[in-house]
Amino acid sequence: MLREMLSAHSRISLSVVETHFLPYWIENWESYGDLSDRRQFLDFYAKARRLPYFEDCEAIDEPVITAPEWHARCADFSLQGVYEALMRYATGADADSDVLWGDKTPEYLIHVDALVRLFPNARIVHIVRDARDQALSSHRTWGKNMFRAAQRWVDEISEFRRQAARYPFSAIEVRFEDVLNDPGAELRRLTKFLGLEFEASMLTVPGQAEPTGAAHGQTSVMSQNQRKYDSQMDRATQRRIEEIALPVLEIYGYPVPDGLAARPISATGARWFRLRDGLNILRGEAEERGLVGGTRYVLRTLRSQRSRTADIA
Secondary structure, three states: OOHHHOOOOOOOOEOOOOOOHHHHHEEEEHOOOOOOOOOHHHHHHHHOOOOOHHHHHHHOOOOOOOHHHHHHHHOOOOOEEEEEHHHHHOOOOOOOOOOEEEEOOOHHOOOOOHHHHHHOOOOOOEEEEEEHHHHHHHHHOOOOOOHHHHHHHHHHHHHHHHHHHHOOOOOOEEEEEHHHOHHHHHHHHHHOOOOOOOOOOHHHOOOOOOOOOOOOOOOOOOOOOOOOOOHHHHHHHHHHHHHHHHHHHOOOOOOOOOOOOOOOHHHHHHHHHHHHHHHHHHHHHEEEEEOOHHHHHHHHHHHHHHHOOOOOO
């Protein structure tokens, strides 16, 4: 939703498809060699085309860049130059355009250090949603375990805050619920952060912005799309999520019961929940792509997201 609202600005264009692969590129970039050499670039292109990013583009009929065009668009052949050329193609922001291009990939939440080192002038927008609603949504959409979703919410937001504190002028946070309650005020705050003027067109959400969930097909912000856990989650589950997420819920001013004590999930529980989540994801992809195609897609996605560190070595 927020991606599409920002993209409605005349000078902002964000990629429709999430990339996911930057951590993998950071770890392996030197192995691709000198990409200014067209033969080496063709070899790199053949490897890149196996990334789930391109399969996702094809799935929704987004244009896929060709090797010659990608090579020609690169201002240089560093990781930054190659990635920017791809994103400018995906977003329609030409090299001489003043349009701000961007990528919305949730996994980059824990890679702020790497993003800022790659792109010192980057601006990072982090949108936070109440852990209880976020866990409920991930369970209904992908069948994920709600307790693990809550623990990941805590761990990843905590890591984001740790890294983002080093770049106070590069990162900004906004609560999902604040966008729902007063989208104009929050979008004005975000455009000011980006050095732009607010445009009223940003208040209309394209119908395809939310392909799943309660907001599917909506063209305006659904202010009631919050606190669903009150009516759609049993009290025991809600209380356990609150115990897991308590420290970070309090940081963002989300309401929690008095006298509650923080109690994260155990390492053993986290591994078990992760295994079950993985099986559910594999099952869902197999239903959509077939067993072989679904397994291949999941393995490639995991490989493209793999990184030994959240920073650049």
